Amino acid sequence: MSLSCSDLLCGEDSNIIFAAGVDELPEYSSDIDSGPPDVEESVAGLLEDERDLAGINWPLSHESIDASTRADSVAWILKVQRYYCFQPLTAYLSVNYFDRFLYSHHLPKMNGWPLQLLSVACLSLAAKMEEPIVPSLLDFQVESSKFIFEPKNIQRMELLVLRVLEWRLRSISPFWYLSFFALKIDPTATYTGFLVSRAKEVILSTMQEVSFIEFRPSCVAAAAILTAANDLPKFSLISAQHAESWSDGLDKESITRCHQLIQKVAGKNKPRKQPKVLPQLRVATGRVSAVSSSDTSSSASSSSSSTPPPPYKRRRVNSKAWVGDDKGSSD
Template identity: 30%
Template sequence: MTSLMLIQTTMIHNFALHLLVISTDIYIAETKKRPSTDFMEKIQKDINASMRSILIDWLVEVAEEYHLVPDTLYLTVNYIDRYLSGNEINRQRLQLLGVSCMLIAAKYEEICAPQVEEFCYITDNTYFMDEVLQMEADVLKYLKYEMTAPTVKCFMRRFIRAAQGSDEVPALQLEFLASYVAEISLLEYSLLCYAPSLIAASAIFLAKFILQPAKRPWNATLDHYTLYKPSDISDCVKALHRLFCTSSGNNLPAIREKYSQHKYKFVAKKYCPASIPAEYFQDAGN
């Protein structure tokens, strides 16, 4: 082997190790930036999971109105849940918390974030500018200005590339369908028990199953890139499957209507089989 070839091989090896370190770091970071899974029971007295769902459904509409990137929505929900994990709030201020968290997330993610006046306007001027700014300050202080957080969307970008490695299913349909599944998970307080990376992997599993019910959704490539085996994501996939099957009948339509549009290939209208074969959750070699 020539010196040049040796250098190139070493560089490729080091780059691969660097990618592995990045991957490991993001899994560690997600555990540090996750909200409590029981704040409704232990911290909150005047709000409940249903109110949280209604708020997030409305924030989806706000994000669509202002053409915000998906990361802004996911970060907004992360900030809301982390704040509620340690601060009791009354129902009259829940929407204020929502717009303030979206203001912070938009400043973090958007090239041109909406101004604070626009967030006041979107609430029919229920809150004044100084109230939004004060809540923004309270959230930033409580979160100790730690605004970077690995969300489902962060993991989805990596995982979807691995899932699109073959030409068996249309790439855009898979991406949009997995995104729809991941987004409806934001509404469910009960799903906070699952890590963002686990929800991302489960959303891709379910999307692949819906598009090709007769074929095993998981493979060695997804094992490698997600670090999850089918048995690891079984419970979460089943929870998302129930959510998908009942989404057409709930009274929170924003996400469903969003993904029922032509630009998202009407993925919210996809038929989903009533059950997932148990063998699809068996790990390779079992």
């Protein structure tokens, strides 16, 4: 059935809206006449909203969430985010929905396909919120997905997530503060590009750690910017005490603990120091040649790579009534 422009218009008469007269209309000022919003006030407003929304837009505790199963789900979300080049905010919102759902709703199984289905649904909802182009529900299930879900079951899971979160999908994120905090460190904006980019990497690298749930977005942003700043010799002395002065509402103790946790996680994930490569002697048809052990390792890896790994079979799951059941019953 074709639609005309008139079918998409509201049927109200504009005279009804303005029937009260011009004198009773509210005051109006266009964006052109009004000046740019004050950044300091905007950030202060965000910090105030964080306090008001604590426990609603993110959990206050991680005790009810299993750390290992959550880490696997978050790792998969980050893989898909990189696969499709989604914004970091999309990955952050996905994990935010995931944590808030588990914090307030019990799944029938805390591992296996229920968590995979929840991960797909949360990532799909976040992509619909932030990305201009969203893959199909089947195309989301990439990067070693152990189960393949039918689109109708993912849609039912999305509705359950929306109902549990009370349709609150817009959430304050650490990324909103990064440019503001970077300019506080470097008012000349010489290094702000590096600081913001590095801080985004830090935030993404910490999302698998369940301990970061207890920190507010502004605290995570400040600690991430501190970590990025300390990578530069010029800002190596910037500390949480300096960060507390960036805006009213920032807490030095919370930023310090978050910064220390980031350093701990970074140290744990840091690759080990490469061993020294010592020369080896190879005897070949009457002459002796020195080659590095890296050559032998590369040849071994090339020979092993010629044999393809066995194919991995993914199971198709047809989840049923538990997705729409608030009581969490399963087949």
